[in-house]
Amino acid sequence: MNRRTFLGTAFGIATVVTVDGLKMNAQEAKVITMPELPYAPNSLEPIITANTISYHYGKHHTAYVNNINKLIIGTQFTGMSLEQIIKATSGKSDKVSIFNNAAQAWNHNFYWHSLKPKGGGEPPAALKQKIEKSFGSVDKFKEALTQAATGQFGSGWAWLVADGDALKVVKTGNADNPMTQNLKPLLTIDVWEHAYYLDYQNKRADYVKGLLENLINWEFAAANL
Numbered sequence: 001m002n003r004r005t006f007l008g009t010a011f012g013i014a015t016v017v018t019v020d021g022l023k024m025n026a027q028e029a030k031v032i033t034m035p036e037l038p039y040a041p042n043s044l045e046p047i048i049t050a051n052t053i054s055y056h057y058g059k060h061h062t063a064y065v066n067n068i069n070k071l072i073i074g075t076q077f078t079g080m081s082l083e084q085i086i087k088a089t090s091g092k093s094d095k096v097s098i099f100n101n102a103a104q105a106w107n108h109n110f111y112w113h114s115l116k117p118k119g120g121g122e123p124p125a126a127l128k129q130k131i132e133k134s135f136g137s138v139d140k141f142k143e144a145l146t147q148a149a150t151g152q153f154g155s156g157w158a159w160l161v162a163d164g165d166a167l168k169v170v171k172t173g174n175a176d177n178p179m180t181q182n183l184k185p186l187l188t189i190d191v192w193e194h195a196y197y198l199d200y201q202n203k204r205a206d207y208v209k210g211l212l213e214n215l216i217n218w219e220f221a222a223a224n225l
């Protein structure tokens with residue numbers, strides 16, 4: 001029986017209707033679901049406004065999730081996790097759209113968790129020790145991450161990653177994700193213009209500074225170690 005699914009614009013919220021008329025929940029249909037935002041849309045204000053969240057989470061992130069589902073239906077990627085799709089399509093010239101949308105869906109979920117209301121401050125002891133070992137100090141790490149975030153030319157992401165025992169800062173362009181280079185993402189900053197333009201216009205450095213001082217979720221980074 002053909003279980004090809006049709007995904008409407010309301011996809012990800014409740015049910016998916018298959019060609020044979022069955023209503024299935026998203027898990028049964030093996031689609032990628034839109035993850036919940038881990039906090040209220042206005043709770044990152046004033047650093048990131050609810051208006052930005054409404055476009056960034058509500059439109060951009062949602063579009064990547066809808067797109068990846070449309071692209072993988074009926075292919076060998078159906079039923080895979082985003083991480084598996086990313087690894088299976090990385091560097092393949094005939095799979096660029098699938099890679100881009102899967103990676104953007106994954107990156108955005110990771111980004112929302114890299115932030116939290118009343119974040120910032122000091123990292124937990126174990127993470128702080130590793131940061132000091134790799135960067136000299138927490139401030140030096142913040143400088144390196146700021147450099148990566150503001151220095152990324154055009155769209156992309158700045159990351160704290162683990163490379164074996166060492167921690168590193170890397171930047172990636174467009175949808176790219178460090179996991180394709182065997183690095184383990186610990187936290188990320190989205191530096192696509194859609195992440196900050198409504199609140200900061202062209203001032204990416206102000207967005208990065210506000211985020212590092214007030215929103216960074218050290219506990220999330222520590223938990224990813």
Ligand code: MN
Binds near residue numbers: 056192194
């Ligand atoms: Mn984004």
